[in-house]
Amino acid sequence: MIPFLDLKKINLQYKKEIEAAMARVLESGWYILGKEVEKFEEEFAAYCGTKYAIGVANGLDALTLILKAYGIGEGDEVIVPANTYIATILAVSACGANPVLVEPDINSYNLDPNKIEEKITSKTKAIMVVHLYGQAANMDPINEVAKKYNLKVIEDAAQAHGAKYKGKRVGNLGDAAGFSFYPGKNLGALGDGGAITTNDSELATKLRALRNYGSHIKYENLYKGVNSRLDELQAAILRVKLPHLDEENEQRRKIAEYYLENIKNPKITLPIVENGDRESHVWHLFVIRTESREHLQKTLEEYGVQTLIHYPIPPHKQEAYSEWNHLSYPITEKIHNEVLSLPISPIITIEEVEKIIDVVNQYKG
Numbered sequence: 001m002i003p004f005l006d007l008k009k010i011n012l013q014y015k016k017e018i019e020a021a022m023a024r025v026l027e028s029g030w031y032i033l034g035k036e037v038e039k040f041e042e043e044f045a046a047y048c049g050t051k052y053a054i055g056v057a058n059g060l061d062a063l064t065l066i067l068k069a070y071g072i073g074e075g076d077e078v079i080v081p082a083n084t085y086i087a088t089i090l091a092v093s094a095c096g097a098n099p100v101l102v103e104p105d106i107n108s109y110n111l112d113p114n115k116i117e118e119k120i121t122s123k124t125k126a127i128m129v130v131h132l133y134g135q136a137a138n139m140d141p142i143n144e145v146a147k148k149y150n151l152k153v154i155e156d157a158a159q160a161h162g163a164k165y166k167g168k169r170v171g172n173l174g175d176a177a178g179f180s181f182y183p184g185k186n187l188g189a190l191g192d193g194g195a196i197t198t199n200d201s202e203l204a205t206k207l208r209a210l211r212n213y214g215s216h217i218k219y220e221n222l223y224k225g226v227n228s229r230l231d232e233l234q235a236a237i238l239r240v241k242l243p244h245l246d247e248e249n250e251q252r253r254k255i256a257e258y259y260l261e262n263i264k265n266p267k268i269t270l271p272i273v274e275n276g277d278r279e280s281h282v283w284h285l286f287v288i289r290t291e292s293r294e295h296l297q298k299t300l301e302e303y304g305v306q307t308l309i310h311y312p313i314p315p316h317k318q319e320a321y322s323e324w325n326h327l328s329y330p331i332t333e334k335i336h337n338e339v340l341s342l343p344i345s346p347i348i349t350i351e352e353v354e355k356i357i358d359v360v361n362q363y364k365g
């Protein structure tokens with residue numbers, strides 16, 4: 001069986017260093033908000049090119065806390081892509097604001113900048129962009145609309161650690177960005193973790209308090225904060241993996257390029273790299289489309305290839321958002337009905353990829 005993602009193999013590449021990092025934390029006697037988180041924050045900010053990084057408990061909290069720190073809540077509207085993982089939208093709901101869905105571009109699957117303006121009202125406070133599947137969103141026209149209407153631009157960078165837009169890393173393309181270090185992400189911990197990057201010093205200071213009960217000084221509470229901290233152990237592990245992120249992303253690019261060159265089947269729509277900028281994509285997922293994807297998924301399974309669907313049900317058709325179930329977002333629905341994710345990772349071999357390509361090329365629909 002070719003697994004969709006062999007996390008054990010990915011992490012065992014760094015077994016000795018991870019064990020040493022864990023031992024360092026164990027022996028330090030300090031487990032929450034200590035040197036490891038502080039150092040990781042410095043290293044991750046430097047990597048993204050931002051002034052600040054703030055470690056938090058997970059990606060959903062990262063996004064929610066940014067919105068709360070900007071004072072976005074009850075009665076406010078936030079523009080989000082209709083085609084995203086539900087966490088983007090849950091973050092907006094969690095701060096009490098209303099998510100306003102915008103259709104994606106059918107080729108890049110990312111937010112279509114041309115469809116934002118018509119959704120802006122006097123209540124709109126921010127645009128939350130998602131760099132879906134690892135590809136940077138088309139930021140220039142998005143930032144332009146945001147500037148025109150004085151809106152914050154928040155990046156959901158949970159799938160795109162290291163991707164660049166016109167030479168600049170994601171996390172540094174708007175006002176603030178949320179990252180996830182869930183184990184399966186391009187930069188993954190051995191548990192939950194997240195971070196916020198920003199160049200806004202006021203926001204960074206407020207976020208450091210918000211993640212820690214709203215407190216800068218022990219037992220003095222400025223805000224009604226939460227407990228959402230990246231822990232020392234995960235920070236120490238992430239410090240081992242961060243220096244390898246670029247080489248791992250490059251390996252993903254090579255696998256993706258091999259798929260793109262060799263999959264030749266008129267029944268299959270391949271992903272695109274916008275403007276041919278290979279650095280703009282870190283291939284968190286390699287997502288193809290076909291009209292009969294359940295059949296293709298079953299065929300691949302019969303040949304020993306595990307695939308997944310990202311995602312089977314669009315957010316507006318989820319029970320959690322029953323108030324939207326009657327709405328229609330045809331591009332989003334088409335994408336959700338047709339997508340299938342092929343295995344991609346820094347450790348998958350060319351032999352495995354060739355086997356997958358053979359099955360896909362012989363598929364008759």
Ligand SMILES: *Cc1c(COP(=O)(O)O)cnc(C)c1O
Pocket residue numbers: 058059060061084085087088130156158159179180181182192193194
């Ligand atoms: C994973 C993910 C999140 C949430 O991250 P968690 O750490 O699991 O909370 C948010 N947005 C997107 C696009 C994601 O893929």
